Structure formats: C-alpha cells, structure tokens
Amino acid sequence: MRIFRIIPILALIIxxxxxxxxxxxxAFAKKICLPELGAYTHDGNYHAAILVEGEEAELYxxxxxxxxxxxxxxxxxxxxxxxxxxxxxxxxxxxxxKDANFAKTWDFKLQSSQQLKxxxxxxxxxxxxxxxxxxxxxxxxxxxxKK
Amino acid sequence: MVVLLFTSLLIGCKSGGAKPTKQEIPMEAPxxxxxxxxxxxxxxxIFNALPSPLESAMLIKSAGARFNETLLNPIGNVNNYVTNKxxxxxxxxxxxxxxxxxxxxxxxxxxxxxxAAKKMADGLGILKAIDQSTIDKLEENINxxxxxxxxxxxxxxxxxxxxxxxxxxAVAAMVLVGGxxxxxxxxxxxxxxxxxxxxxxxGRIIDQKLSIGIxxxxxxxxxxxPAVDELVIxxxxxxxxxxxxxxxxxxxxxxxxxxxxxxxxxxxxxxxxTPEVFKELATTVAEIRSTFVK
Numbered sequence: 201m202r203i204f205r206i207i208p209i210l211a212l213i214i215x216x217x218x219x220x221x222x223x224x225x226x227a228f229a230k231k232i233c234l235p236e237l238g239a240y241t242h243d244g245n246y247h248a249a250i251l252v253e254g255e256e257a258e259l260y261x262x263x264x265x266x267x268x269x270x271x272x273x274x275x276x277x278x279x280x281x282x283x284x285x286x287x288x289x290x291x292x293x294x295x296x297x298k299d300a301n302f303a304k305t306w307d308f309k310l311q312s313s314q315q316l317k318x319x320x321x322x323x324x325x326x327x328x329x330x331x332x333x334x335x336x337x338x339x340x341x342x343x344x345x346k347k
Numbered sequence: 348m349v350v351l352l353f354t355s356l357l358i359g360c361k362s363g364g365a366k367p368t369k370q371e372i373p374m375e376a377p378x379x380x381x382x383x384x385x386x387x388x389x390x391x392x393i394f395n396a397l398p399s400p401l402e403s404a405m406l407i408k409s410a411g412a413r414f415n416e417t418l419l420n421p422i423g424n425v426n427n428y429v430t431n432k433x434x435x436x437x438x439x440x441x442x443x444x445x446x447x448x449x450x451x452x453x454x455x456x457x458x459x460x461x462x463a464a465k466k467m468a469d470g471l472g473i474l475k476a477i478d479q480s481t482i483d484k485l486e487e488n489i490n491x492x493x494x495x496x497x498x499x500x501x502x503x504x505x506x507x508x509x510x511x512x513x514x515x516x517a518v519a520a521m522v523l524v525g526g527x528x529x530x531x532x533x534x535x536x537x538x539x540x541x542x543x544x545x546x547x548x549x550g551r552i553i554d555q556k557l558s559i560g561i562x563x564x565x566x567x568x569x570x571x572x573p574a575v576d577e578l579v580i581x582x583x584x585x586x587x588x589x590x591x592x593x594x595x596x597x598x599x600x601x602x603x604x605x606x607x608x609x610x611x612x613x614x615x616x617x618x619x620x621t622p623e624v625f626k627e628l629a630t631t632v633a634e635i636r637s638t639f640v641k
Contacts, residue, residue, distance in 0.1 A: 222512035229508070241496050243399040244503035245523075246511060249392045257392035260564070262557040266409040266547075267402075268609065294601045294612060307609040312596060312616035313554040315561070339394065343402060345409045 225250060228276060229338035236272035236305050240342025248338040251322045253280055259318040259339055268309045270342045273297075273320055276335030280323045287317045309346055395565035397523045397558055400439060401500055403530025404446035410548040412537040414451035419444040420529070420640045422463045427641070431471060432574035435518045436639045438467035439525025442503055447533060449495045457495060461485055461502075468506050471518060476505040517569035524578060525639060527562065531555055532636045535629035543622050552628070553618045556589040581635045588628045592620045 229248045247259060263269055275282035281302045286295040294316070297303045320337060398406070420440050428434045445460035465477040481502055488494035510519035534552050543549060562582055569575040597615040604611060620628075 226508045226512060230504075241401070241405075242500045242504070243402045244500035244507075245396055245399045246504045246508040247394045247396060248508075251392070255391060257394065259394040259396055260561050261396035262398065262554065262561065264398075264402075264406055264551065264554055266406060266551070288599045290598070292599065294599060295610060307607075308601075308612060309609060310612045310614075312614050313551075313557060314596065314599065314612065314614065315557040341396075343405065345405065 225336035225338070228274075228336045229340065233272050233274035233338040233340050236274060237270055237340060237342035240268075240270040240344050243341045243343060245341065247340070248336055250334055251275075251279070251320075251337045252334040253322050253324045253332045256319060256321045257337065257339075259320070260315065261318070261341070262313060262315045263308075263310055264313045265310050266346055267343045268307070268346050270305055270307045271318065272305045272340045272342070273318075273337070274304055274340075275322060275337045279333055279335040279337070280325050282320060282322055282337055284318060284320045287319065289315060289317075291317075393564075393568075395561045395568070397527045397562060397565065398530065399500075399503060399523075400443035400526035400530065401446045401496065401503065403443055403526060404450050406551050407447065407530065407534050407537065407548070408450045410534075410551050412534070412548050414447070414453065415533075415537065416453070416456065418533050418536050419447065419456075419460070422459050424640060425463050425466045428467065428470070430574075431518055432521060432577075433639070434467045434470045435521035436525035436528075438464060438471065438506060439522040439527070440529040440636075440639060441467060442499070442506075442522075443526045443529035443533070446496075446499055449492065449499055452490075452492060454489045457489065458482070458485060461498075464502070468502075471506075471510070473506050473509045476509060477502045517572040517575050520565050520569055521574065521578065523565065524562065524582075527555075527558070528632065528636050528639065532632050535625075535632050538625070538629070540622065543625070549620070549625065550618070552625070553592055553594065553620055556592050556594060559586050559589050581638070585628075585631050585635060588624065588631050591624045591627075592618065594618050 225248045226246070229246065233248075234242060249257060251257060271284075271286075273282055273284045283302065284297050284306075285293050286306070286308075287293055295306055295308070297306065300306075318339065320339060322337065325333060420437065422441075424437075428437050441460055441464040445457065445464055448456035448460055461477065461482060465482070468476040481498060485495065485498055488498070507519050507522060510516070510522065531552065534548055538546060538548055538552070559582070563579065563586070566575050566579050566582065570579070595617045599612050599614040602611045602613055603609075
C-alpha cells in the first residue's frame with residue numbers, strides 16, 4: 201500500500217521539476233537569446249526545448265522576399281556547441297554555422313519567398329560514461345522590412 | 348530515483364508545435380548511458396512555425412496595403428467567446444488586428460485591441476501574459492511604434508510559451524492558426540481586383556501556399572483533439588483552393604555579401620493564380636474566418 205502514497209508524491213516532484221525546467225527555458229530564451237536579434241524585430245514566436253547532447257531538432261518555416269531575417273540559435277552554457285544548418289526543400293544545405301565558427305546568428309534575405317528547414321543539433325562532449333549534458337536550446341527569428 | 352527524474356524531465360519537455368519522431372539519433376552512446384539515450388530518442392523535436400501575427404501584419408503593410416478598420420474583428424465580440432477554442436482562435440485574431448493597428452499607428456485601436464487580446468488570454472488562464480503594467484506601458488509609449496511592436500511581440504511570446512510549457516500545445520496551435528487566418532483574411536479583402544496583375548499583396552497571398560503544409564502538420568501534432576480535428580477539415584478545404592495555384596522555384600543559390608554580413612538566397616520563382624482562383628480563395632478564407640469570429 202505504501203506504493204500508492206509514493207507514486208503521487210513522485211508524480212508531483214516530476215511535474216514540478218518539468219514546469220521549473222520549462223520556466224527556466226523561457227527565461228533563458230528571453231534574457232539570453234532575444235538580445236541576439238539586435239535591431240531586428242522579434243516575430244513573437246517561441247521555439248525552445250530542453251535538448252541533450254547529440255539530440256536534434258528541426259524547424260520548418262516560410263520566409264518572405266519582402267523581409268530581411270536574423271535567426272538566433274542559443275544553447276545554455278552547460279551544453280556543448282550547438283550546430284545549425286539551413287536547408288531548402290530539396291535538402292540542399294544553404295548555410296551551416298560550422299563554417300562560421302558555430303556562430304549563434306545568421307542574417308539572410310531572399311529573392312523569392314521559400315519554405316526552409318532548420319536543423320539544430322547539440323554536439324557531444326564525447327566523454328564516455330558521463331551522464332549526457334542537457335539544457336535549453338532556443339530558436340528565435342527577427343525580421344525587418346527589406347530596404 | 349535521480350535517473351527516473353532526469354528521464355521524466357526529458358520526456359516532459361516536448362515543446363511548441365513539436366512532436367516526437369521515431370528517427371534514430373545518429374551517435375554511439377556508451378553502455379552506461381544507453382538507457383538514458385533510449386529515452387531521449389522519443390524526445391526529438393519538430394517545430395512547425397507559422398508566421399506570427401506581427402509578421403503577417405508586417406507583410407501586409409510592406410506590400411503597400413492601406414489600413415481598413417472595418418476588416419478587423421470588432422472588439423464588441425469579446426464576450427461571445429467562451430470556449431477554449433474560440434478564445435484561442437480569437438487571441439490570435441485580435442493579436443493580428445492589434446499588430447495591424449500598431450503598424451498603421453492607430454493609437455486608440457491599439458489600446459482597444461490589446462484589451463481584447465488580454466480578455467482572451469485571461470479567459471485561457473494565461474497568467475501574466477498581458478497585465479495592467481503592459482497596458483500602462485502601451486499607453487505611455489503610444490506614439491513610439493518600435494516600443495509598441497516590442498510589447499506586441501513580447502505579449503504574444505508570453506502567451507504561446509505559457510501554453511506550450513503548460514501542456515496545452517493544441518491551444519497554442521489554435522492561437523497561431525487564428526492569427527494566420529486573420530492575416531490572410533485581411534490581405535485577401537484588401538486586394539483591388541482592378542489592380543490584380545503584378546499586385547504585391549497578391550504575391551504575398553500566393554506565398555501563403557508555402558505555409559499550408561506547415562499549418563496542417565502543426566494541427567496534426569494535436570490530432571484527436573475535437574477542436575483541432577474540426578480545424579483540420581476547414582484547413583483542408585482551403586488547401587484544395589491553394590492547390591490550384593502553381594509555384595515553381597529555381598534552385599536556391601546563397602550569395603554572401605561581406606559588407607552587410609548578410610546572405611542573399613537567390614532564386615527565380617514563377618507563380619500562377621487566376622483572378623477566379625483568387626476569388627475562390629478569398630471566399631473560402633472569409634467563410635472559415637466567419638466561423639471563428641461569430
């Protein structure tokens with residue numbers, strides 16, 4: 201019968217920890233990632249999640265020819281470097297931040313509107329036996345009207 | 348216990364418009380951590396990002412469209428919305444109207460529509476997304492469009508992050524759908540049929556075809572929710588019309604400009620939408636939108 205008392209307590213602890221992690225992720229996105237957008241207007245969308253080293257996330261979005269964009273991808277300090285690639289609908293790589301020393305931001309504009317795919321991957325510390333690092337990764341978009 | 352908490356934390360953090368996939372993670376895990384990696388295979392994320400209400404409004408303005416207050420959802424309708432679905436859709440709709448009013452510096456409407464959005468957010472139990480201090484800040488900066496856009500962006504982020512973080516992705520998706528439909532509704536209503544060919548706004552409407560798949564994927568991630576399932580049927584009706592529009596794009600060539608530190612993605616596009624298809628699209632959007640705002 202003891203188990204019936206333990207399970208609800210455990211569930212509450214897990215729920216509390218999850219909500220706390222989510223709140224921390226939102227705070228991280230607002231305080232650390234948002235300023236990376238600089239003079240670009242944040243679109244107001246929220247894309248953030250707890251990722252573990254080696255894990256990937258994908259994002260699909262349409263970008264318009266009238267706008268200039270900045271994408272900012274930020275990982276918490278406790279994570280290894282965060283890689284991101286931008287691909288077109290034929291899976292051609294248009295940009296990889298690996299070629300830019302793992303830059304957190306990329307500024308771009310388009311001649312014609314396109315749906316693009318972003319692939320974000322937390323690289324690995326490669327320390328066998330260690331518990332894999334986990335932390336918040338935020339993806340934010342800023343825009344301004346093309347000059 | 349620690350391992351259980353850790354793995355539960357990972358599973359519990361699926362976020363916004365995100366759905367787990369069955370894809371394998373291409374890496375080798377040490378034996379000691381294999382159990383943990385088995386769990387995180389389920390936690391991979393996919394985000395389906397629709398244009399936000401602010402971006403939709405900006406697209407309308409940048410296409411040279413004029414402001415027309417009669418196209419907005421009247422704030423007198425706020426008391427009609429009592430279900431989570433109607434409040435979520437109209438939070439997106441009022442936020443789009445608010446963004447539209449902000450970009451055209453309609454000072455009184457900005458306050459009115461922020462209050463309407465607040466009422467929807469409050470009804471959905473979104474704590475502190477839009478509080479009195481937000482309204483006060485808005486009033487203090489009513490003639491500063493940059494600050495107003497920051498406030499609109501921040502309040503929208505507060506709303507959708509709250510919904511995502513509190514296990515309500517279906518409601519978060521409906522907010523985005525409402526905002527997207529409102530932007531499309533306003534755009535289609537503002538097109539002057541005497542100036543159809545080469546009209547920039549028509550071009551932006553055609554571009555929305557690129558987002559219809561994203562929209563359906565976003566809704567599919569909450570499949571089984573009756574409110575979402577109804578929306579999927581409506582969006583599929585719209586997709587049938589969008590499928591009549593053709594968009595052909597050449598291969599994209601990234602060209603980096605050192606001076607501006609910006610990459611231009613060069614490509615040519617050919618689109619084809621007849622005035623008849625446009626009229627059908629405008630009618631379908633108006634019909635669907637009328638079910639949201641009634």
